[in-house]
Amino acid sequence: MIDFNMIKRLTEEEFQKFARLIYEESGIFMKDTKITLLSNRLRKRLQALKLDSFTEYFEYIQKLPDKSKEIEQLIDVVSTNETYFFRNERQFEALEKYSFPDLAKKKTDKRLRIWSAGCSTGEEPYTLAICVLENMHLFQGWQVEIIATDIAPSVLDFARKGEYSGRRIEKVPPELLKKYFVQDKQYPEVFAISESARKLVTFYYLNLFKSQYPKDMDVVFCRNVMIYFDREHQRQLVSGFARALNKTGYLYIGHSETLHSISEDFVYVKLLDSPVYVPKERAHEF
Ligand SMILES: C[S@@+](CC[C@H](N)C(=O)[O-])C[C@H]1O[C@@H](n2cnc3c(N)ncnc32)[C@H](O)[C@@H]1O
Incomplete structure (x- = not known):
């Protein structure tokens, strides 16, 4: 039996091949410094497929008549999925204090x-x-509809299950934990999201560079995603958001992200010190 931990790091050449494939399929850009990280993540696929070298795995993918399922699995292990409830909570406060009342006033079709x-x-x-x-x-x-999309099938399965514990729910204010979660009787550290919240959200597989974007959006949250892409892909992504958003819409990006020199379609508006963007036609409103 193979001890998968004994499989050495990717060689320089193997790394380049996988990095190119990942970039082409998902836009995720892996710097040369990520060689150990990528080796560790790919070992999981080697283990699942009982293959004993990275080269074998690369060749295995190339020979598949339909590569799409294995590419999904590859991107799944490679993607970074760090997240938690109320991450950068000031953005949610900005949403509630500014975007929601503004949309409630402007949207005569009563759709959010x-x-x-x-x-x-x-x-x-x-x-x-x-x-x-x-x-x-x-x-x-x-x-009201909340569309939630990701490229990694395993995180979508987790999300649909809707059960959380530990760090993931640490920032949920106690009164909201009580109101919107159901504590598991057998495993009291586990909290399931309430039916009322669950009902509003639909999860879909969507590759931001290969799939069609949803339309008529009032709010787009795309936080801590752009950091994994290069400039060219960031531009492509944001021009897609410009088309997906209504003129009255709002785009929320991550705290370490910016649209500076990426898009001319949006203007930055400071809402509670949070990075929020609106279509440039509305600059005068803020
Ligand atoms: C760090 S998580 C961000 C989660 C959440 N937005 C937050 O800020 O807490 C980044 C997510 O982007 C997804 N992702 C990366 N590349 C993608 C692509 N090309 N299409 C769709 N999702 C992608 C990853 O699978 C991962 O779940």
Whole structure:
């Protein structure tokens, strides 16, 4: 039996081959310094497929008549999925204090569509659902949809299950934990998201560089996703968001991300010190 931990690091050449494949399929850009990280993550696929070298794995993919399923698995192990409820909570406060009342005023069609792009294990879209539910006085009789998408099938499965514990729920205020989670009787450290929040969210597989984007969005959250892409892919992504968002819409990106020199379609508006962008036509409103 193979001891998978004994499989050495990728060689320089193997690393380049996998890095190119990953980049072409997902836009995820792996710097040369990520060789150990990539080796560790790929070992999981080697183990699952009982292959004993990285080269064998690369050749295995090339020979598949339909590569798409294995490429999905490859991207799944390679993607970084760190997330938690109420991550950068000031952005959710900005959403509740500014974006929601503004949209409630402007949207005569009474539809609120929110997209969590790169939703990982679901904490972000469920946090959005909790924020909507806390503001239902603004959206009585509205049709509310939260679309949550990711490229990694395993995180989507986790998200659909909707059970969380430990660090993932550490930042949920106690009163909201009580209101929007159900504590497991057998495993009291586990909290399941409430039916009311779950009902608002639909999870889909979506590759930001290969799939079609949803349309008519009022709010897009794409946080801590762009950092994995190079400039060219970031530009492509943001121009896609410009098309997906309504003119009255809002784009929330991560704290370490910027649209500076990436997009001319949006302007930065400072809402509670959070990075929020709106279509440039609305610059005068802020
Ligand atoms: C670090 S997580 C961010 C989770 C959440 N947005 C947050 O800020 O807490 C980044 C997510 O982006 C996803 N991702 C990376 N490349 C992608 C692509 N090309 N299409 C769709 N999702 C992608 C990853 O699978 C991962 O779950």
